[in-house]
Amino acid sequence: MKAKAFKQPPMLRLLSSAFILCWLFLAAFPFIWTLWGSFKVELDFFSKADWTNAVTGARTIAEHGTAFTNNGYQGAWVQEEFWKAVINTGIVCFFVVTISLTIGTLGGYALSRSGFRYTFWFLIAALIFRAMPHITLVAGYLLPFFQWNLWGILPTTIIVLVAINQPFTLWMLHSFFQKIPKELDESAKVDGCSQFQAFRHVIIPVMWPGVITTGLFSFLLAYNDFTVTSMLLSKENQTMVPKIASFLGTTQTEGNVMFAVAAVVSATAPLFVLVMFFQRQIVSGLTQGAVKG
Amino acid sequence: MKHKTFFWFILPTALAMLLFIALPIVSVVIQSIFTPHEQVLKVVESCDPFGCKETTSVDQEATQKLRDAKPLGQFAGLAIYRDRGHLAVDEVKAAWQTREGLKDFFKTINNLPFYRAMGFTLTFTFVVTPLLIVFGFVIALAVNSLHRHLKGLAIFFSLLPMIVTPLIGSLILFWMVDSRGIVGTALQWLFSDPNLSLKASTGYTWIMLIVYGVWHAAPFAFVVFYAGLQTLPQDTLESSMIDGASRWQQIRYVVIPHLMPLVTFVALMQLMDNFRVFEPIVGFNAQAHATSLSWIIFNDLGGETRALSSAATTSVLTIMGVAILLSPVLIRTWHDFKVKH
The missing domain is CATH 1.10.3720.10 (MetI-like)
Structure with missing residues (x-):
């Protein structure tokens, strides 16, 4: 009976399916189109004559003999040394995730286990910090970093990203640790553990699902950041996103837009894989804050 | 949890946020009320057989000295807030006085x-x-x-x-x-x-x-x-x-x-x-x-x-x-x- 009562009338069903198809098309098509186009020459991807050229690759065939060319990728990765930016991004992401999870779990755990009033104020302060536009913080860093010669190097950027990431990490881990029953570490303490030993032996083994979810978001922040990395890194140390932005200025004039297109596709690919494997964690992470209120 | 234990647990993250989120906010507030030093100019009189000439040049040494002594620059108060690039107090006032209707006013403001x-x-x-x-x-x-x-x-x-x-x-x-x-x-x-x-x-x-x-x-x-x-x-x-x-x-x-x-x-x-x-x-x-x-x-x-x-x-x-x-x-x-x- 229930299934029948909840069944939609055919008209509504059609409408809702059409809508969802439209949305999925809007969400996915740009990526598929750019991936396909990245293997073409510029005159095909930006075709003045006939838009079907971008699909069939008429000019690409004329120039290279096949409908697919990896000129864009070669130009980006070898000529423009995009691989260096990829390595830098790897370093930045790895350290940002590790450091921010380490100090974030300690802090989040403490916030969830302390019943004092200041924890509330601490979380409110974190919320305010979360709202600060990153570029206003960068405006605050530049002068001291120049004066102390800290500008331009990876460690500075890593520390800054860790700090910017903390408010979010703390909120997430705080609500996660609250779901772990207090009795677990209380009983360990009764058995003679110190607070840290209780954390080490009782909480750490059960905290991984929450930590992995939080880690994913830390990774995304570090990977996607443009504001901090473009202002605080020197040209040699650039990560992928600022590197792509700097491509635009130089290559557009030299007619090498395809380098940028290839670089964009290269930078998007890891994110695709990430969503594919961690879809469940991402969804649960996004909703965790919401369900808590 | 005891205050002391809480303190040690929270210290690293609190320190990170204090140094890289709270202090930069203080830093922008301070920076916003100072302007960079103007270059110190010096006038040198150089004489040759054809007469004496006064040339003005930048005194690098004095400029550097001034910058080192006060790295933040000159105190400017709220001057930067009021200038054309920010709140543009004078321009807005002028636009309001010479306005020909609200639309015109907003058009001027929008520039x-x-x-x-x-x-x-x-x-x-x-x-x-x-x-x-x-x-x-x-x-x-x-x-x-x-x-x-x-x-x-x-x-x-x-x-x-x-x-x-x-x-x-x-x-x-x-x-x-x-x-x-x-x-x-x-x-x-x-x-x-x-x-x-x-x-x-x-x-x-x-x-x-x-x-x-x-x-x-x-x-x-x-x-x-x-x-x-x-x-x-x-x-x-x-x-x-x-x-x-x-x-x-x-x-x-x-x-x-x-x-x-x-x-x-x-x-x-x-x-x-x-x-x-x-x-x-x-x-x-x-x-x-x-x-x-x-x-x-x-x-x-x-x-x-x-x-x-x-x-x-x-x-x-x-x-x-x-x-x-x-x-x-x-x-x-x-x-x-x-x-x-």
């Missing part, structure tokens, strides 16, 4: 960089946020009614616009709406105007950025509402049906009230995020038609000259904007807190 950026930032924030909430809600309803095998796939594709780097996402769309790109060509064909270029007009640029904003953030609202729909009280829904509620009435009186706390949450998050809109402007190369507060700070910082004081001043004004946006939430939390204790 001042700070107000122009403010105008776009506020429009973007308050147009994109409600749109993405409505859009996300409709997607959530539609996906929820899908067959369960299709749900996973639909969620996968829906997440993409949000997960992808904002700069990269806007670049991908920008290449497509280029007058030689596929969407650009399609629009030219649709309006049968071969010279149509979205990049060339202010109105179209704003629409383009707003569409991007909704495209980028709707998945977030979708995921949150979708999760909310899973916890929908089935009893209430069934009893409303027995009472003869139509499908629309069920949504209006059962589903929406159930999701209301989530709507507040999404609205809060997105107001904060949209207020700092910045990457799409770089990605769409739209600075000629639309600038945001974050963008003018970036522009000041990034140029050859690195106008630090000017950037700091805009930063302080932006932070004030954030504070105003956040204040209703903070006041409510404070009330809740007082009631509890």
